[in-house]
Amino acid sequence: MPRFAANLSMLYPELDFLDRFEAAARDGFAAVEYLFPYAYEPRELAARLAAHGLQQVLFNAPPGNWDGGEKGLACLPGREPEFRAAIGSALRYAEALGCPRVHVMAGLLPQGLDRAAVQPTYVANLRWAAAEAARQNVALMIEPINTRDIPGFFLNRQDQAHQLLAQVGAPNVKVQMDLYHCQIVEGDVAMKIRHYLPTGRVGHLQIAGVPERHEPDIGELNYAYLFGVIDEVSAQCGWDGWIGCEYRPARGALAGGTSAGLGWLNRPA
Ligand SMILES: O=C(O)C(=O)[C@H](O)CO
Numbered sequence: 001m002p003r004f005a006a007n008l009s010m011l012y013p014e015l016d017f018l019d020r021f022e023a024a025a026r027d028g029f030a031a032v033e034y035l036f037p038y039a040y041e042p043r044e045l046a047a048r049l050a051a052h053g054l055q056q057v058l059f060n061a062p063p064g065n066w067d068g069g070e071k072g073l074a075c076l077p078g079r080e081p082e083f084r085a086a087i088g089s090a091l092r093y094a095e096a097l098g099c100p101r102v103h104v105m106a107g108l109l110p111q112g113l114d115r116a117a118v119q120p121t122y123v124a125n126l127r128w129a130a131a132e133a134a135r136q137n138v139a140l141m142i143e144p145i146n147t148r149d150i151p152g153f154f155l156n157r158q159d160q161a162h163q164l165l166a167q168v169g170a171p172n173v174k175v176q177m178d179l180y181h182c183q184i185v186e187g188d189v190a191m192k193i194r195h196y197l198p199t200g201r202v203g204h205l206q207i208a209g210v211p212e213r214h215e216p217d218i219g220e221l222n223y224a225y226l227f228g229v230i231d232e233v234s235a236q237c238g239w240d241g242w243i244g245c246e247y248r249p250a251r252g253a254l255a256g257g258t259s260a261g262l263g264w265l266n267r268p269a
């Protein structure tokens, strides 16, 4: 089986955020990820990780005005100073938490502008951020997100993400391949895993059932099969990343919390 990280922004909604670390460790997770650490002091989060023997494997850079609907700053012309400050803040947390990956959300296409118009801003911002991150050995993730969950998001497809990586030209910028989004936008998920993992340009995977974004064993994707594909391809190409469990528990909510819905994780292959 691949290595799984608990996404503490989505899993364990029945607990306060800081109590989710202990719950994840108790359920056998060795690693966690979550959206944003910024509401907490880095030392408070580092203490939770240490207390429960967990690694932090991913979090997101500040995305702009999240409550106001913003979903990242990277593609927004005129917001470069804010983007740079956001990366600075993310890298300070990454250092304090020993986290090797930061997800840099692309952002929504500004009114009246198309992809081609904002692409130079996106590429220039990522080049600058990649050089900053490289100094402390951090990799930056870019994630294609489906257009139903986030209409107007700049980055939607795996091929688009890999073309942008080529333009950015920095080895520490990689794709966060979320199989939930990939299935909704593109499908053919197993073949995409076979194609993209061996390129060395996928830095992180994430999973959820499709279409409701519940447990991986609810919905149209056969994750038991896909985990076999990931294991097989990883053995061939040496991919050794983590898979973030980024779903809203449904089974657990009905019967005993998130832990009760983790049968898919503990099932022998
Ligand atoms: O929504 C996702 O799939 C993510 O991974 C982002 O970090 C948050 O939108």
Ligand SMILES: [Mg+2]
Pocket (backbone or CB within 6 Å): 143, 178, 206, 246
């Ligand atoms: Mg995701």
